[in-house]
Amino acid sequence: MSSVTFKNLNGQGITLAAVVHFPAGFDASKAYPAVVVSHPGGGVKEQTAGLYAGKLAEHGLIAIAFDRSYQGESTGEPRQLENPYISTEDVSAVVDYLTTLPYVDNDRIGAMGICAGAGYSANAAINDRRIKALGMVSAVNIGQMFRNGWDGSVKDADALPYLEAGSQARTADAGNNPMATMPLAPLKEEDAPNAELRGAWEYYHTSRCEHPNAPGYTLARCLTQIITYDAYNKAEAFLTQPVLAVAGSRAGSKWMSDDLIARAASKDKQLHIVEGADHMDLYDVPKYVDEAVSKLAPFFQSKLK
Secondary structure, three states: OOEEEEEOOOOEEEEEEEEEEEOOOOOOOEEEEEEEEEOOOOOHHHHHHEEEEEHOOOOOOOOEEEEOOOOOOOOOOOOOOOHHHHHHHHHHHHHHHHHOOOOEEEEEEEEOOOOOOHHHHHHHHHHHOOEEEEEEEEEHHHHEEEEEEEOOOOOOOHHHHHHHHHHHEEEEEEEEOHHHHHHHOOOOOOHHHHHHHHHHHHHHHHOOOOOOOOOEEEHHHHHHOOOOOOOOOOHHHHHHHHHEEEOOOOOHHHHHHHHHHOOOOOOEEEEEEEEEOOOOOOOOHHHHHHHHHHHHHHHHHOOOO
């Protein structure tokens, strides 16, 4: 395992921070398949992304978990910005870095993510042909989630007040006021609307998996990018790579995995359901994570051969 930093070439002047996980018996003179692992919204590389990266490395893959621009140990101001277009480009920026490593086979690079990181990975795979396979865990299309609600029951047009709020936040920010923030997961237990999202509070704000670089909020100005963003835009035409989505049978977010599988142009796409798991269970509950990895590892091994 090695901590690295590298320049993001996407024009924002940002340095990304990442941790590279190596397989046992790593030999720098050989060329390995590699997987970019993207963290959930509000998360950092030391949490579930790092957990999955470490487990993929146990199966012979190089796996790199990174902090997105403006977050974690990566640079960029303002802090905690969650612009989904930049977050998508970050995935390709990590691919850029991997192509400079002599021990990575440039023709065997995959991407996966958890929650919003899965959506960003999907969007990157649609745009970037260097990504040869896509894995998703508890996938969230962050635009869909903010527009349509956790369970997909809200109409697009009813999200207009969020665009108004984001627009007003940008005006306030421009006036040198303290930047307005909004939670990406419940900040307090009493704020959780249901048991599943109580798990998000527990994950980010208790000893279960809290991290000082993961405060769990973003900037309200991001709403003007998030609401109109579709992580699966043009998947019907351009997402031709093999796809594996893993979702819990009890996950309120499962409909966003279903949507990607339905829309993807790929002829090699599958959805694996983890019985009994909800959205957050797939972040760190050992038996559910192990089941997810038991599908993801051979998927990447076979598609990146």
